[in-house]
Amino acid sequence: MPDAPLVLGIETSCDETGIGIVRGRTLLSNTIASSMDEHARYGGVVPEVAARAHLEEMQPAIERALAEAQVRLEDLDAVAVTSGPGLAGALMVGIGAAKGLAVSLGKPLYAVNHLVGHIAADILSRPSSPSSPGADSVPLEYPTIALLVSGGHTSLLHVRDLTTDVELLGETVDDAAGEAFDKVARILGLPYPGGPEIDRAAVGGDPAAIRFPRGLSRASDLEKHRYDFSFSGLKTAVARWIEREEAAGHAIPVADVAASFREAVVDVLVTKALAACADRGVPRLLLGGGVIANRRLREVALARAAEAGVTVRIPPLSLCTDNGAMIAGLAAELIASGRRPSTLGFGADSTLPVTEIQVAEDSAAAQGTTVGDGTEAGPGAEAGREGTEAGHARTEAGRHGTEADRAGTEARREGTEAGRHDPEVG
Numbered sequence: 506m507p508d509a510p511l512v513l514g515i516e517t518s519c520d521e522t523g524i525g526i527v528r529g530r531t532l533l534s535n536t537i538a539s540s541m542d543e544h545a546r547y548g549g550v551v552p553e554v555a556a557r558a559h560l561e562e563m564q565p566a567i568e569r570a571l572a573e574a575q576v577r578l579e580d581l582d583a584v585a586v587t588s589g590p591g592l593a594g595a596l597m598v599g600i601g602a603a604k605g606l607a608v609s610l611g612k613p614l615y616a617v618n619h620l621v622g623h624i625a626a627d628i629l630s631r632p633s634s635p636s637s638p639g640a641d642s643v644p645l646e647y648p649t650i651a652l653l654v655s656g657g658h659t660s661l662l663h664v665r666d667l668t669t670d671v672e673l674l675g676e677t678v679d680d681a682a683g684e685a686f687d688k689v690a691r692i693l694g695l696p697y698p699g700g701p702e703i704d705r706a707a708v709g710g711d712p713a714a715i716r717f718p719r720g721l722s723r724a725s726d727l728e729k730h731r732y733d734f735s736f737s738g739l740k741t742a743v744a745r746w747i748e749r750e751e752a753a754g755h756a757i758p759v760a761d762v763a764a765s766f767r768e769a770v771v772d773v774l775v776t777k778a779l780a781a782c783a784d785r786g787v788p789r790l791l792l793g794g795g796v797i798a799n800r801r802l803r804e805v806a807l808a809r810a811a812e813a814g815v816t817v818r819i820p821p822l823s824l825c826t827d828n829g830a831m832i833a834g835l836a837a838e839l840i841a842s843g844r845r846p847s848t849l850g851f852g853a854d855s856t857l858p859v860t861e862i863q864v865a866e867d868s869a870a871a872q873g874t875t876v877g878d879g880t881e882a883g884p885g886a887e888a889g890r891e892g893t894e895a896g897h898a899r900t901e902a903g904r905h906g907t908e909a910d911r912a913g914t915e916a917r918r919e920g921t922e923a924g925r926h927d928p929e930v931g
C-alpha cells in the first residue's frame with residue numbers, strides 16, 4: 506500500500522497514555538507512558554490520577570512517537586482517538602488533544618472504539634528489533650471470535666468485519682478479569698498490578714488444590730449469561746477461604762491459592778470463548794488485553810483451542826495492552842474502507858457500545874473530503890456546520906439504549922472504588 510495513510514492514534518481510556526503511528530497496516534511507533542506506579546498504593550486505577558497523568562504525558566509522548574517514526578506532524582494524513590469505552594475523565598484528555606491537533610493541522614479526525622481497537626492491533630506489521638523478529642501484517646479472517654481481557658474489560662465479541670460489523674456476545678457483569686487478579690493479589694498481600702504477582706506466586710502451586718467457583722457457569726446461568734463473566738464471587742470465595750483457614754490456625758498455602766484462583770479465571774475465560782466459537786461455527790479466536798500476558802491463560806487457550814480445531818491469534822504483548830497504535834491502525838482501516846472523518850461533535854462515552862466502531866462520522870460531508878484525494882478534510886468546518894448539537898443528540902441516542910450497560914459499569918467502578926477501602930479486601 507504505497508499510498509496508505511499516515512495516522513497518529515491517541516489512547517487514554519485508562520492508565521496508559523498511548524501514542525502510536527502507523528502507515529496503513531505498518532507500525533511505525535508505539536509509545537506508552539503508564540501511570541500504573543501512581544495507582545499502586547490504591548490497589549487499582551484512580552480515575553483522577555490517570556487523567557492528570559495523561560495531561561502531563563501527552564506532549565512528550567507525541568514527540569517521542571514522532572521521533573521514533575521519523576515523521577513530522579505536518580506529514581500526518583489523519584489523527585485518531587479513543588472516544589470510549591473507558592474512564593470519562595481520562596478519555597477527555599486524549600479527545601481534547603486529538604481535536605486540538607486535528608484542527609490546528611487541518612487534518613481529518615477519526616474517533617473510534619477502544620475495544621475494536623484491540624482487535625485492530627493484531628493486523629499491524631511489526632518492524633524487526635534486535636530482541637524480536639518483525640512480522641508482516643496478516644489480514645484477519647472473518648468471522649472471528651475475540652476475547653478481550655484487561656483490568657478494565659472482559660468482553661467476548663463476534664467480529665464479522667472490523668470496520669462495520671462487531672457484535673458483543675457477552676461481558677463481565679461485575680469485575681473485569683484483571684481487576685479480579687488485582688483484588689485477589691491484595692487479599693494475598695501482594696502488590697499492584699496483581700496479575701504478574703499472582704503468576705509468580707502460583708509457581709509450584711497446585712491448580713487443583715482448591716476448587717474455586719467458576720462464575721456464571723451453572724446450567725441455569727448458561728441460559729441467560731452464556732457468554733457473560735462474573736469474577737466478584739470468585740474474589741469473595743478466595744477471601745472467605747483464607748479467613749476460614751486463618752481462623753482454624755492453618756498457614757495459608759499462597760502458591761496453591763494463587764494457582765487455584767488463576768485456574769478458575771483461565772478455565773471460565775477459555776471455556777466461554779471456545780463455546781462461542783463452537784456455537785457460532787467460527788474456528789478462529791483472537792485474544793487481546795493486558796491479562797493475555799498470563800502464561801497459564803495462553804497455555805490453556807492454545808491447548809484447548811487446538812483440541813477444538815480453533816486457531817488462535819495473539820498480538821505481541823506490547824500491542825495487547827492498551828496502546829495508541831491499535832487506535833491508529835483501526836482508523837487506517839476505516840480510511841481504507843472509505844469512511845469519512847468524525848465531526849468535532851463527540852465527547853467521551855464511558856460506555857460506548859462495541860457496535861459503534863467509529864463515532865460522529867460526518868455523514869453529511871460533501872464529496873471529495875476523503876483522505877488521500879488531495880483535499881484537506883479538516884474537521885473544523887464540519888464542526889461549525891454539523892454542530893456540536895447534532896453530535897450530542899447522537900451520543901445521547903447512543904446512550905439511551907445502554908442505560909443498563911451504564912449501570913453495570915457504574916457498579917463496576919463503584920466496586921473498584923469500594924475495593925480500595927473494602928474491609929473484605931483490605
Ligand code: KG4
Nearest residue numbers: 655656657683698699700795796798799826
Ligand atoms: O490492558 P491493560 O494493560 O490495562 C487495562 O486494564 O486496560 O491490563 C492491565 C491488567 C491489570 O489488571 C493486570 O493485573 C493484568 O492486566 N495483568 C495480568 C498479567 N499481567 C497483567 N493478569 C494476569 N496475569 C498476568 N501475567
Ligand code: ZN
Nearest residue numbers: 623655794827
Ligand atoms: Zn483495553
